[in-house]
Amino acid sequence: MANILVVDDELGIRDLLSEILNDEGHTVDLAQNAAQARAARQRTRPDLVLLDIWMPDTDGVTLLKEWSISGQLNMPVVMMSGHATIETAVEATKIGAHSFLEKPITMQKLLRAVEAGLGLTPPNPTTPAPPRKPGMAGVPVMQVPPAELTVEHAMTGGQQIPAPVEMGPQARQMFELDKPLRDARDEFEKSYFEFHLAKEGGSMTRVAEKTGLERTHLYRKLKQLGVDLSRGKKTLAG
Structure with a gap:
């Protein structure tokens, strides 16, 4: 399990994300602004950061850029926002953000973003896999139709929902x-x-x-x- 830093100025969102991630076995540290995020990053050396874009003192993109310039962006950062534009998402990607979550954040998308950021799943599940050789074992690759262009899709390439498991x-x-x-x-x-x-x-x-x-x-x-x-x-x- 991983050490995850959640940075968001909204108490309800911090509490909700912390509860979900703790339930998954992760260790969670919380910060409500950039100053607390800087201190927490130095103190805990997180494996992944969930970073809100709109915060009262220093916005998330500025903090991301600060970490990148100072050489401290050595962990995956997932940006979060309910009001960001595609331009903001593209800027964050160029700086070094791993992916983006649009609020309100569903449980499934949160867990998939965390797993992808930690390297447990591919960051872009819609990328076609190399052709399989004849006789090669495995399940055929499912092609995912292009989704409506949103800020989240601009950074992640969309989400692939796993097929339901048959009950015995x-x-x-x-x-x-x-x-x-x-x-x-x-x-x-x-x-x-x-x-x-x-x-x-x-x-x-x-x-x-x-x-x-x-x-x-x-x-x-x-x-x-x-x-x-x-x-x-x-x-x-x-």
Whole structure:
């Protein structure tokens, strides 16, 4: 897992990104302005930086340029903004930014950007792979159609969404139907969430993504159903 520095002047965004990244096992340091970001970079030597563009004292592009000129841009930097232009994105790329995330940031795009920045996935998933030789094992490359040109696509080349995984027989379970609808529904939902917790190793981030629920709603739902949140991790460990 990596040390990640999140730089954003909005407390809610810092808290949200920190919660998601911590849940994925990363160590997260937070900064609300450029001054704190400089100090945190010197103190923690992050493996990756998530850097907001619009900040009250020094904007993210200026800070990125400062790190580049001083030779401190030795880690991948993912820029973030909800109001940046394509020109700003291109400028940040020329300075040395790895990629760009448009706000509001979805969980899936955040995790993909972090994985790509850390070298866990290719930074540009739409780049065609070399032709495979006859008889070469592997899955055929899927061609991704060009997306609408946005600031994010201008820097990343778009996002490729992984195909859904087919569930095996272990996903099926019999339920007693001779009971009130509310009880039967709760029984099904509890088994449903327990299955996904086990499948995702107890990661609330992944479960929220797979089930389509916001994390806060998911937490409340699991508590209401009496789901053991440690069950997934114990199942995989054992």
